[in-house]
Amino acid sequence: MALGKDYPGQDCGLARALEVIGERWTMLVLRDAFYGVRRFGDFLAHLELPRAVLADRLAALVDAGVLEKRRYSDAPPRDEYLLTAVGRELWPMVYMLGQWGNRHLSGSRPFRVFHHSTCGRRLDRTGSCPACDRAVPPTEIEIRPGPGADPTRTDPVSVALRTPHRLLTPLST
Amino acid sequence: MALGKDYPGQDCGLARALEVIGERWTMLVLRDAFYGVRRFGDFLAHLELPRAVLADRLAALVDAGVLEKRRYSDAPPRDEYLLTAVGRELWPMVYMLGQWGNRHLSGSRPFRVFHHSTCGRRLDRTGSCPACDRAVPPTEIEIRPGPGADPTRTDPVSVALRTPHRLLTPLST
DNA sequence: ATCCTGGGTTCAGTGAATGAACTGACGCGC
């Protein structure tokens, strides 16, 4: 968002939340993090956003405690970005917003569908399993390609997501 | 958001949703609409955003079918903005994001608290009533001032929200 | 020694947000 990313006059938790995750691209970065994306280059290729913006967003999310930057290799030095416990609490909002968009704005052909990995049932619009009758945490969710998925994309993330995948687990490599 | 508000490469319901409600100020406009704000001037005074941005956001939300513009007076000509059924489906996201912000970013003093109007119990973090054990629709929610509310604001919306108020019902005038 | 890869930073150009000023339709008091 341009010119002042915060909302100083709003005495409201929503305004505080939007100051952290309300900027352009940020929610999509988080979505990818839930999908298992951890590395700068993977975010970059999948989201097709300017590198400078990605670097800024990742740093802001780390700063806010939503992501954690962790070194997974010293030679060469490589870092990965992981959702913290605070960040993982955002899953219901990310999921429900995506479902809302699918229902009303996507011609109702879902791009990806989400199943409860332990029982196989497809999640309802609130993110609950109709069989188990409870909200399913992201660690128990399997993402599968849906009928609307774009088959032409060749970036590593799009390719990896063409096969079923458990949320929060890394995307190969 | 600056320079392209959409995410053309993202084959995802979340991206579609963010193109509609992901711009700066838009979620706060929706929050106010749930609180009962309906008129241009009330949004303007409560959100303290530039008039041009408000006009743009309201028009975009009407265009997307999230809000409905309805004439409530012919002389003088006056319109009000109401949430449509599609827009009202966004309540869980607005509520849960606000709760997440309260928990992690607001020093944990909530600005406003939400109760189930039929039984009086305070809603949990998912927007459900602990007593009735179900998700509460916004029409059954009463908003009350919380301990962190700013007592210095004098705009009509802030003043009206200092007394308990049912969501989606108009704020006096 | 040179190339390649991953993960950035720098920088000019663009376009959206800002805030103040202006417009226009109408109601009201005189």
Add this chain to the structure above:
DNA sequence: GCGCGTCAGTTCATTCACTGAACCCAGGAT
């Protein structure tokens, strides 16, 4: 009829964030 006030915008110069391309640097690989 005339001025004043209100509501809902539109216009416009300025400011600042996003964009995309170029550049940088560390550490293998060749």
